[in-house]
Amino acid sequence: MKQARNIAAQVKDADLVADRRAHIASAAARVFRAKGFHNATIRDVAIAAGLSQGSLYNYVRSKDDILYLVHQDLTAGYAADVEQAIAGIAEPRARLRAALAAFTHAMAERHADIALIYQETHALGDESRRAVLAQTNGFIQRFEQLIADARAAGMALPGAGRLAADIVTFLPVMLALRRWRLRDGLPRDAAEAELVGFLLRGLGIEDTDV
Numbered sequence: 001m002k003q004a005r006n007i008a009a010q011v012k013d014a015d016l017v018a019d020r021r022a023h024i025a026s027a028a029a030r031v032f033r034a035k036g037f038h039n040a041t042i043r044d045v046a047i048a049a050g051l052s053q054g055s056l057y058n059y060v061r062s063k064d065d066i067l068y069l070v071h072q073d074l075t076a077g078y079a080a081d082v083e084q085a086i087a088g089i090a091e092p093r094a095r096l097r098a099a100l101a102a103f104t105h106a107m108a109e110r111h112a113d114i115a116l117i118y119q120e121t122h123a124l125g126d127e128s129r130r131a132v133l134a135q136t137n138g139f140i141q142r143f144e145q146l147i148a149d150a151r152a153a154g155m156a157l158p159g160a161g162r163l164a165a166d167i168v169t170f171l172p173v174m175l176a177l178r179r180w181r182l183r184d185g186l187p188r189d190a191a192e193a194e195l196v197g198f199l200l201r202g203l204g205i206e207d208t209d210v
Helices: 014-035 042-049 062-084 092-109 110-123 128-154 165-168 171-177 186-202
Strands: none
Touching: 014 062, 014 092, 014 110, 042 062, 042 110, 042 165, 042 186, 062 092, 062 110, 062 128, 092 110, 092 128, 092 186, 110 171, 128 186, 171 186
16 A cells, blocks of 8 residues: 655655654554653654654654554555455455455454554644545445455345445454453454454355355
């Protein structure tokens, strides 16, 4: 997933910039989870990233840039998880099931970062927020395509209405946002399996079909 918003860098080596920004995003996520976005400083992020504050400014210019990179890195990560899970799977319903399972697992696995971005999205500037929403929209459209592929193959998906892609990419987020309630119930793998089964049945697919 390509970065949707341009962030000025003083370093010309594109590969180095990409590598350092991924490192900064990872460090910033840890800092923001611990302190909250508003309480954290750029200096805090620089220390966590093992950089001087001056060096950090070679790759980003503001806390908004950093928070945007955290969003972008997380979205790119779970989108890559989905693509890796469906690579080599030809049967459309099996591809859809694998995509749902991968996304659901990512929401449980990355629960702390998911909770962070849901809490702090409001802190993004207008341009960054538009870019984040565009990235999220692209991810939802990927599921629209997976559903459309199944229909094109002649498969009946009676529950796949206009909101189907939005529903199946939203409900798994509960594993992160409702973790406070769910973590003491089912084991995580059982919760993931139950949610994937629920989503499949909602689309009109039984596990015996895939």
